[in-house]
Each structure stands twice: as structure tokens, then as C-alpha cells.
Amino acid sequence: MYIDVLFWMRQKRWFLFAIAYGLIMHFGVTPPVDLNPAAFDALIIISMALILIITEPLPLPAIAMFMLFMQVVLGIDTANNVASSFMNDAVFFIMGSLMLAVAIVSQGLDKRLALAIIYLTGHKTWRIIAGFTAISAILASFIGEHTVAAMMMPVGLTLVRYAHKDPKKVAGLTAALLFSIAYGATIGSIGTPSGGGRNVIMMNYWAEFGAGSVTYLEWIKYVYPMVLIQIPFTVLILLWTFKPEQSNLDSAVRKLVIDVARAGKIKGREWLAIFLFILVFLGWVFLSEDFGLGIIALLGVFLYLAFGLVEWQELNRKTNWGVILLFGSAISIGIQMNETGAARWIAQVIITNLGKVIDNPAILQGSVSVLLTGFMSNILSSSATVAVVGPIVLDLGGDKILIGYATAIASAFGYFTAVAAPACTIIYSSGLVKSKDFLRAGWKMGVLSLVSLLGLSLIWWPLL
Numbered sequence: 190m191y192i193d194v195l196f197w198m199r200q201k202r203w204f205l206f207a208i209a210y211g212l213i214m215h216f217g218v219t220p221p222v223d224l225n226p227a228a229f230d231a232l233i234i235i236s237m238a239l240i241l242i243i244t245e246p247l248p249l250p251a252i253a254m255f256m257l258f259m260q261v262v263l264g265i266d267t268a269n270n271v272a273s274s275f276m277n278d279a280v281f282f283i284m285g286s287l288m289l290a291v292a293i294v295s296q297g298l299d300k301r302l303a304l305a306i307i308y309l310t311g312h313k314t315w316r317i318i319a320g321f322t323a324i325s326a327i328l329a330s331f332i333g334e335h336t337v338a339a340m341m342m343p344v345g346l347t348l349v350r351y352a353h354k355d356p357k358k359v360a361g362l363t364a365a366l367l368f369s370i371a372y373g374a375t376i377g378s379i380g381t382p383s384g385g386g387r388n389v390i391m392m393n394y395w396a397e398f399g400a401g402s403v404t405y406l407e408w409i410k411y412v413y414p415m416v417l418i419q420i421p422f423t424v425l426i427l428l429w430t431f432k433p434e435q436s437n438l439d440s441a442v443r444k445l446v447i448d449v450a451r452a453g454k455i456k457g458r459e460w461l462a463i464f465l466f467i468l469v470f471l472g473w474v475f476l477s478e479d480f481g482l483g484i485i486a487l488l489g490v491f492l493y494l495a496f497g498l499v500e501w502q503e504l505n506r507k508t509n510w511g512v513i514l515l516f517g518s519a520i521s522i523g524i525q526m527n528e529t530g531a532a533r534w535i536a537q538v539i540i541t542n543l544g545k546v547i548d549n550p551a552i553l554q555g556s557v558s559v560l561l562t563g564f565m566s567n568i569l570s571s572s573a574t575v576a577v578v579g580p581i582v583l584d585l586g587g588d589k590i591l592i593g594y595a596t597a598i599a600s601a602f603g604y605f606t607a608v609a610a611p612a613c614t615i616i617y618s619s620g621l622v623k624s625k626d627f628l629r630a631g632w633k634m635g636v637l638s639l640v641s642l643l644g645l646s647l648i649w650w651p652l653l
Contacts, residue, residue, distance in 0.1 A: 200246070201246045201247075203241070203244035203245075203246040204246035207246075210236070211237045214233045215230065215233055215263070224534050225530060227263075227525075227529045228529035228534060229531075230264070231265055231526050231529050232531050232535075233263075234256055234259045234263070235522060235526065235531075237255075237259075238252055238256050241255070242606055242607070242608070243624060243625075243628065245623070248511065249511060249512075249617075249624070250514045250515060253517070253518035253519075254518070256519070256522045257271055260521070260522065260525060265529065266525060271521060274520070274524045274525070275517040275521045277483075277517075277520060278481035278482060278483035278484060279483060279520055280516055281481070281484060281486065282481075282611070283512070283513055283516045283614060283618075284486075284508070285483055285487045285489065285490050286338075286339030286486050286615065287339075287508050287509060287615070288486075288490045288504050288508055289466070289469065289486060289489055290339060290343045291504050291507045291508060292462070292493040293343050293462065293466065294343045294347075294507075295498070295499045296459050296462040296499075297452055298462060298463065298466075299343035299344050299346070299347045300448055300449050301449055301455070303344045303347040303348055304442075304445055304446065306320060306321070307442055307445070312437045312439050312442050313436065314365075314435055314437055315424070315428055315436075317348070317438060318366060318424055318428065319421075321341065321345065322373035322423050322427070324341070324373070325338070325341055325369065325370050325373030325374045326374065326377030326380075326416055327377060327380075327416075328374075328377065329373070329374040329378045329380075329384060329612075330377045330378070330379075330384050331381055331384065332384075332470075333378060333383070333385060333473070334374035334377065334378040334384070334610065334611065334612045335482060335611045335615075336470070337370075337373075337377070338370055338371060338612035338616065339486075339615055340470075341370045342367070342370060342615055342619065345366045345370050345616075346367075346619060346621075347445070348438065348441060348445075349362065349363045349367075349621070351438075351440075351442075351444045351445050352438055356621050358434070359435065360434075361432045361433050362431075362433040363621045363622070364427075364431035364621075364622050364626055364630075365431040365433050367616040367621065368431065368616065368622070368626070369423075369424070369427055370612070370616060371610070371612040371615070371616045372612075372630070374612040375603065375610055375612050376415075376416055376420070376601065376638075377416055379412055379415060379597060379598050379601045380412060380413045380415075380416040381409055381412075382408050383405075383474075385600075385601070387571045387576075387600045388408070388597050390575045390576055391575055391579055391594075392408075394583055395583075395589060395590065398580075398584075398589055400583070400589035400590055400593070401590070411594055411650065414645060414649055415598060415645050418645070419638065419641055422641075426630060426634060427630065429633075430633065431626075431630070461496060461498065462493070462498050465489060465493060465496070469489035472485040472488070472489075473485055509619075512607075512614055512615075512617055512618035515608055515614070516614050527576075532565065533581075535565065536561055536578055537581075539557065539560070539561050540553075540557050540561070543557060551587055553585070554582060554585045554592055555592070555646070557582055558582040558595045558596045558599065559595055559599045559642060560599075561578055561582075562574055562578050562582075562599035562600050562602075563600075563602035566599070566600045566601070566609065566610075567602070567603050567604075567605045567606060567609045571601060571610065574600050575596060575600050578596060578600075579593070582596055591650060594650075595646065598642055599638075601638075602634075602635055604627065604632075604634040605627055605628060605632070605635070606624065606628075607627055609627070
């Protein structure tokens, strides 16, 4: 018994550390005078959750539950309010897109799409990873990272399945392929105003702050070079971090070709499945502002069920409910960060302290917009980050348009955890990448993005 307890304590040492840290902070530390107790407790929950997410002493769904019940235990909000903050359209979208992926795979459409991409890229592994990164980035520039990640993940998983029966035997290849989708979609989402809701939020702030308006093409002219620069470097980072076990996928492609050939020409059910997905896709692109991405995704799932293209038992069995729980919990605590004033307090503390060491107003403004936004986008959602940080940095003076571009770009630096961005959450739902994988590649992506943004602001923008 004694040995069992010691073994458990050794296995769960990071869990015990997080609990001890939380107890000390809650009972032993007085909140700063300009931070209310509820906001302080929200920050404690966030920091404890980050410790648990990074070290993984508990399953992530358990950490999700921890973030929910601790809000009520510490008195930040009522049980009903916490429950209502958990479920919103973003959670509907993650749930619906994961179910749509199951429905698409059940029809075999993932194999046909994977083969079509292989025809473009060839059989070499690095070219396939480069192709996935570029396709995800370019598509996400126009239709958003959420949509692209949900659409591409089944395709990536198909290639992994054909590369080896046991994905653990090709862990490097699996991670490189899945991260090419997530990071490709993330870096592409800044390319145009329609790439993400945060871009539109910034355009509205420009109007409110009297900085003028920016057209769709002007946004592309200033920001799209950042996307093009990052694509090849992202490929290099992924191949460096996750070394694929196979230099070419000849065997996997042969199996894929044979399987698609055996399935024959596309049948009526598959055409119907394609038609329904196109309807959902068009709904995401043209109707999401009125109806929400999540509601449209759930409508698509409903239609697949209504037409008998997928069984509920299959959706229930293959949908990763733990990821949905985790994403909803992260949004819930993010809302508390915003409503209690914790997010704004962090922003003001960083600005005050940076101001003590940086005298130049322009450098201070740039540092605050990029570092603060990049940091907070890994805690809050990117849209919420721009909503909170945008007015603060625009109020610092200087060129509001350029600082707005920098803020919107930095809000896409959510590379570090599975819940930092929807695209990261979606690939995590596969169960084939770990939390530590996001840190292994995330810090390199963070450095790359900072350098790229610096180069863009010093070299490209002065030429325009």
C-alpha cells in the first residue's frame, strides 16, 4: 500500500505540484490592489491548467473538467453561468466539424481527395508535407483556418493509415503531416480579412479610432507576403522537428491507388455526400456571420444523418468528445479572463513594465502589440485577444494602421498548446499527437513568426 502511494505520487508529481501551487496562490498570496479577487482566481486556474496541459499528469478531458468546476469552487461565477459560457458556437463548430470528418471518412471521400493531392505533389514525403502546408495556408487565407483544418484532417489521416498499420511506428511522419495542416492553416489565416474573425475586428477598430478604412486588396498587399515567407520555413521546421520515418510514400500511394480503383467510380451516395459538404462549405463562407460556423456544421451533420449517409452509432464512437470538452472549457475560462478584467490587467502590467525599459514610443508600441498579443492568443482565443488588446495598442499612438496589422498578425501565433487555436485542437482530436509536440514545434514557429513579422515591418511596409 505504502509503495503504491509512493508510485502514484511519483507518477502524479506535476499534478501535486499544480495543486500545491494553486493552494499557495489562493490562500497565501494577496491579489494586487488593482486586480479584483475573481480575476486573480481566474489567473490561478489558467496557470494551474497550463502546468497540467504541458506536463500531462492527467488526461486532457480531466483538465477540462478541472477548469470548469474550479470556476464555481472559487466563486468566480455561478454554476449556470459557467455552464452557459462552456457551450457556444465555437464549441458547436469543433463538435460539428469532427462529426463531418467522420461522415466524410465513412463515405471514402478522404481517400479520393488524398489521391488528388498526391497527383499534385508527387510521392516524396517532403513534397507531400510542403503541399499540405501550402494548400492549407492558401485555402485558410480565404475561408478561415477552422474550415480548412476540419476539411484536411481526414485526408492527412488517410495517408498515415496507408503508410503503416500502426501510426506509432511512423510517429514522425504522422506529426509532420498533421502539423502541416494545423500550422499551414494558422499562418494562412492572416492573409486576407476573411481568413479570420479577428481581422474583421481590427478593421472595425480602425474605423472606431478614426484611422480610416482598409480594402480587401490593401490588406493582402500588406500582409500576404508574411504568409508566403512562412510557408517554406514552416515546412523546414516540421521536417526538422518531426523527422519522417519514410523519405517517400510509394507503398502508401500504391495502396491508396488500389483502394480507390477497387471502389470504382463515384457512386450516388458519394455524390450526395460531396454535394452536402459543398453546401456546408458554402454556408461557412457566405452565411457564417448570420448563422455561425457551428450551427452550419451541425446542420450538415443533421443532413448526413437524415439522408442515411452515416449512422449515429458511428459518429458517437469515432468523435473525440474529450477534445470538445477541452475546447469548451478553454473558452469558458477565457470568457472569465475577459469579464473579470484579468486579461486587461495582464495587458496593463506588461505595458507598464515594458515602458520602464523601452524609451522609444514606436518600439514600445510594436513590442507591446506583438509580444502581448502573441502571449495572450495562447490563453484566450485569437478573436478575443484582438478584441481586448486592440484598443490598448491603438491608443498608444503612432501609425494605427501598421500597428493594427502587426496585432492581427501576432494573434495567429497560437502554436504552443492543443487549445491555442481551433486548428491545433482539431488535429489533437486524432489522438496521434501529444501536448509536448506542440511545444517542440511551437517555439520554433514562434521565433520564425517574430522574425518574419520584423522583416515585414522593416523591409516591406516602408516600400509601400
